[in-house]
Amino acid sequence: MEIGFCGPGLMGAPMIKHLLRAGHTVWVWNRTRAKAQPLAADGARIVDAPRDLVAHAQAVFLCVSDTHAVEEVVFGLGGLLGEDTADAGAGRMRWIVDHSSIAPAATRDYAQRAARHGIGWVDAPVSGGVPGAQAGTLAVMAGGNAADVTAVEPLIGAYAARVTRMGDVGAGQxxxxxxxxxxxxxxxxxxxxxxxxxxxxxxxxxxxxxxxxxxxxxxxxxxxxxxxxxxxxxxxxxxxxxxxxxxxxxxxxxxxxxxxxxxxxxxxxxxxxxxxxxxxxxxxxxxxxxxxxxxxxxxxxx
CATH class of the missing domain: 1.10.1040.10 (N-(1-d-carboxylethyl)-l-norvaline Dehydrogenase; domain 2)
Structure with a gap:
């Protein structure tokens, strides 16, 4: 599958490498492009803005710092579903999987807004830290529609030992x-x-x-x-x-x-x-x- 990934930091970078080793095409965005560029040597394709992922990726993964960062990446200027993103409703993207740790109430709000574009939202924070990300043994606690969680679980399995659906959107957070x-x-x-x-x-x-x-x-x-x-x-x-x-x-x-x-x-x-x-x-x-x-x-x- 073609996958988008926003936030290749201490956690995100090893997760991206696992996805690449699993055979997926991974398009990567980071606020500072230079920090994402080293992943090109592993086969990642670097883009300039989150909106550039929409035309390519069926699922876009987020691993950013906080609630505000998630909102900006998804709904802000140049975001996945921002008002200036021409392909927001017509691209290939079907799911947003948020590995960030953010407020459950904000998660539910973002999921409702994404649903207006026909996009399924899975909140999937992780546990295991950087060692778990590097080893591919993260524990993922997921919230979302059961069909959406089932659809993205094989992708998450590239770097997680376990995915547990805890309920509807927000339950993972x-x-x-x-x-x-x-x-x-x-x-x-x-x-x-x-x-x-x-x-x-x-x-x-x-x-x-x-x-x-x-x-x-x-x-x-x-x-x-x-x-x-x-x-x-x-x-x-x-x-x-x-x-x-x-x-x-x-x-x-x-x-x-x-x-x-x-x-x-x-x-x-x-x-x-x-x-x-x-x-x-x-x-x-x-x-x-x-x-x-x-x-x-x-x-x-x-």
Whole structure:
């Protein structure tokens, strides 16, 4: 199939490579063309604007930063379904698959607007991070019409180990918020444990070894303790992304009446991190928020 892809960042680039290896033709757009250009060596075809994808791609995938970015890429000037996109209703595009993490209410609104053009919308946020994208083992939680999800599932399978339809449009985004509530709270807890170990003179780097097989053992523990105690690790995301997601979780809690005091505490920790200038720091910078001196103690000042 011919596929469009908007947003070849840390997550999107390896996903595109998997699609290419699966034999698909992939047309790629990025706001900064130079950042997409290296994918041409893998066989991707680079375009100048999202609207350029409409005439070629049957399905267009989004992996962009936030709710506003999704709206701009789809409905803005030069967007997939923008008013200036001549082929918006007559192109080959049949589905928009959004891998971004955005507000469920906005997702439902965008899906309704896309439906006026005869376009099916599948919200399909992912879990597994950059390592999962590179390995092709992402977990995808999907929302949308059952027939639309079924139609795009073989494509998503190029880089995902599992696709789970959670309900109608918006259900995928709500499930991702559940995921982020767990992940953010857990990483914050790991940072506090590392800080406690260092303050007590214990080798925090050995926590995964000591806790292996116990209830505290997890992929997150094994991933983040090395990042919090050593320098030199490639970034896998920013605290700004965590803050954006946890703010959306808090808004969903208010809208639904869910009681989430732990999310509220993590939200304040992330706001403190932003005030400390750590918004663009790696996700492991939680340690610098809860115990700022840890950077000098354990990681040589990452």
């Amino acid at each position: 709500m499930t991702k918020l559940c995921n982020q509530a767990i992940v953010c709270a857990t990483v914050a807890g790991i940072a506090e444990a590392v800080g406690l170990a260092q303050a007590a003179g214990i080798d925090a780097a050995r926590l995964p070894e000591a806790l292996a097989g116990g209830w505290a053992d997890s992929v997150l523990l094994r991933t983040f303790v090395p990042r919090m105690t050593e320098s030199g690790h490639a970034p896998i995301g920013s605290l700004r992304t965590f803050q954006k997601d946890i703010d959306t979780v808090a808004e969903a809690a208010r809208a639904t009446g869910a009681v989430m005091p732990v999310v509220g505490a993590v939200q304040q920790v992330l706001r403190l991190g932003a005030a400390m200038g750590l918004g663009e720091a790696d996700l492991a910078a939680f340690i610098d928020i809860v115990r700022p001196q840890a950077s000098a103690v354990g990681r040589g000042g990452r």
